[in-house]
Amino acid sequence: MGWLTRDIExxxxxxxxxxxxxxxHAHLRFNNGAVIWPGDEVQVKGPEIMAPFGEIVTEDREAIIVRASKLERLWTRLTGDFEVMELCEFSFSEEVTL
Known part of the structure; x- marks a missing residue:
């Protein structure tokens, strides 16, 4: 993997x-032990999966993993903390605001 090239798995x-x-919830498990690193992108192939209320649906699929280049991975590590802090600005409450 180079500084600017992306690999596809x-x-x-x-x-x-x-x-x-x-x-x-929605969970994805790679059956071949693949690991996702900062900056990688994952796309699951196939039609949308809908679970009826009260049920859990499990399906085997194929995932396309686009590996981040070394530069993208470095940038993601450097800026990732700032993006997490944006999430901290929001909260969930039971109060309704009008």
């Missing part, structure tokens, strides 16, 4: 979508 994966009262 294909990886088998398992997608789990939960639409239950106890847990609303």
């Amino acid at each position: 294909r990886a088998p994966c398992t997608v789990e979508i939960s639409h239950r009262f106890e847990s609303l």
